[in-house]
Amino acid sequence: MPRDPVAKLLLFGATGDLARRMLLPSLYNLHSDGLLPPALTITGAARQDFDDAGYRDFARAALDEFLPADRKDPATIAAFAERLFYQPTDLSKPECFRPLADKIGDIGGGLAIYLSTAPSLFEPAIDGLSSVGLTGPTVRVGLEKPLGYDLASSREINDAVARAFPEERIFRIDHYLGKETVQNILALRFGNSFFEPVWNAQGIDNVQITIAETVGLEERAGYYESAGALRDMVQNHILQLLALIAMEPPAHFDGADVRDEKSKVFRSLRLMKPEKVPHNTVTGQYADGAVGGKFVKSYAEELGKPSTTETFVAIKAHVDNWRWQGVPFYLRTGKRMAARRSEIAIQFKAVPHSMFAGRGGLLQPNMLIIRLQPEEYIQLLVMAKEPGLDRDGVRLREVPLNLSLDAEFAGSRRRIAYERLLLDLIEGDPTLFVRRDEVEAQWTWIDAIRAGWTANDQKPKSYPSGSWGPSAAIALTERDGVTWQDD
Template identity: 60%
Template sequence: MTEQSATLILFGATGDLAHRMLFPSLYNLLGDGLLPDDFLIVASGRTALDDAGFCKDVDAALRKFLPADRYDADLAEKLCGMVIYSPVEAGNADQFRALAERVSDRMDKGISVYLSTPPALFAPTAQGLADAGLIGPKTRIAMEKPIGKDLASSKQVNDAIGALFDEESIFRVDHYLGKETVQNLLALRFGNMLFEPLWNAGAIDHVQITVGETVGLEGRVSYYDGVGALRDMVQNHMLQILSIIAMEPPARFDSTAVRDEKVKVLRSLRPMDGDSAKTQSVRGQYTPGAVAGQIVTGYVDELGKPSDTETFVALKAYIDNWRWTGVPFYLRTGKRMPARQSEIMIQFKPVAHSIFGKRGPNGVGRTGLEPNTLIIRLQPEENIRLLIMAKEPGLDGVKLREVGLDVSLDHEFGGQRRRIAYERLLLDLLEGDPTLFVRRDEVEAQWIWIDSIIDGWKEAGVKVASYASGNWGPSSAIALIERDGASWHD
């Protein structure tokens, strides 16, 4: 097993992600005894702070973002005792040297670097580390998405980081891969005999993946406009989920075997052109409406200017390989949806012949059967539900009704704390296990498909369609799936 890093250098330590997710995750890992005894967290940001001042901010973040019953003042103090602060601005060689002086005697114990910064700072920050002598054989680097805004810019970022680090030392973060239920997809498919024989075009009619958000821009104006839902959500989170659903069984559960199979799926996605973009995609943008009973403004009102950026996208995707030929994968994601929800629905085909046919008034037989459906809910609650047909109790013949077999992970593992996704990812980074991180060829395969859609939109002149906040996107998104005789699972 790779030696665990004893030092974590966190860039962007004064930002929202660090306060909301990263420090609470480190607190929980410390409480569970999963951090090295000699662990040091070097926090860095552009703000001028001393160690004590920053630790006050960390403690305030723990009090705010941890559940009330999880906060322990002694444990928080212990974590703060592991934290030092070193202000660094990209391009400031003196500040990088000052940071290096504080950790120079720890290089042989392993250093993990976490970039919770805008992507434009990835390469300058890595170069600053290299110039200060902080990159060695025991140094790893993690980068938050997005990795570029298209294939070309993605390659630029990867080339710059790849010039300083070997691929096995680069950890590209997609926090969805740290979610328990996403990892449970692997267990569901490859730890049970029940599903895998039916996990193909012979038995599955279609697949739906929905990621709905109730929030709007929420302070992300400078980032989101010009990026949109396709790049922000589909390119990373949704395509990673799709690749796990559709991948072939890996030979073993390790980083190479798992990611080899995922990238094969991503490379098998059928590219779009102008014609297919018009019929197999929908762009939307929210207008004023109501979400959870609260009146909210529209996207252009929040932005303060007209914009063609999509806040909603629905896609009909095909994977051109033997397992999935002809099976549509319907993807949709958007902001200002009626509910915060991440869900996968596997719709199986109906039985080939029903022995339970009923006779209608005109003498025509009707089966009354519904095809089996597997629903995997990722958030807010985590559960797996299988809809099957069962006989209703009674003596008046065989009447069938659809019933659900539910597995609530919160209930089944009620004695165990549900972990923050970043706990898993931070621990894997420190231990050097890249299985739940994204490899370069995965990122670039994702961008190739996304770029084909963007080019198709430009070729066909696909514009955003309006939808009122609090709805599941434009009416054209409903038509996208209903043309095929199916419906979105809401």
């Protein structure tokens, strides 16, 4: 699609952890590779009382800490720093926006705003930007999650943003969509003819999506205690992955067609009635245990008080449409798990008849594994015969066909997800961003689950840190004859 690069980028939250770890290194890498518009300026805004020179020092320190050694070039860092400016801004104070607008200056060449803030500040931020002319037709805005805590608060935020920006100039960010392996799901599905005939209820038995973390609260206690695993990970990342697996083939790889098909999936998710929620969901909270050989405290101890917030959730979901009728989608995420892993496992149906059974050959259904992190690979598990004369029977074994993206594209530098998303925001490509109807359909499904937890007084079950979650999560799949892919 045609690119429409802006001349200026306004970065709210410019001194936060996300900016230090991801945003500034991503923008530097784009600058270093000659991908930013030559005259693009980057204005940081946050509460800290920096001037331009102070913020440039802050950025240099962040790059020194988080850039890999082979990317650090003093001359390039110095040139990148010349793009950086800073204006102290408190989004809760309307009087801060006029000095900010004066700092940015003329926006006739286009302005992209990256807005990462607490949900309570979205409306005053948009109102303040609008009051000083920073929401005009040459301005687009990128919104970082969380976009609310339920459907009602999400609509409130979306309504506030929509008063100043039409939908085509709103870019809702889910950083998982910027990951190279996530985009490879589309290439795998729609760039290879042999998958499509079996990519449906006739060919697939079940789908498992896992995002497991070994970390605990870290510095996110305030946010996480009010969010929990369902809101933090399932509502956005996991449901977006589900949509990419389940969507119909888009006619074109563009913002309209891709998001149209994802939205259809979200509208097809079976809403859970309160009485069904306990049978289709499991919640947990990590207790004391060992992760990576080190003792770690329970969630309640880290938090400093008792809590009913879930740090683990497993869900059996269904997509009620022609393609997926009867196929369970098992979704799972948790903190303090046995291993750090983001993965999609697609188990195909068993062959209808085994010609090897009379000779002792045992068959396993084929499985396609798409690993997103920490490694990036695609693996197809297929049956093969073990070498031998077969005097005691045929021996069959599951063997992997591996496509390691790290090895296959070893000559290509792996991009930070935010590099792609920031560049797409600057250039105006909405394909990998989330549309309002997607967000609201996701929240509708999530809210039904939370309502069921409340109606049934469903509390998180304790699980040891360093495990794969509560034993009830194993029962969730095994009563259907399915085992979680934990290898």
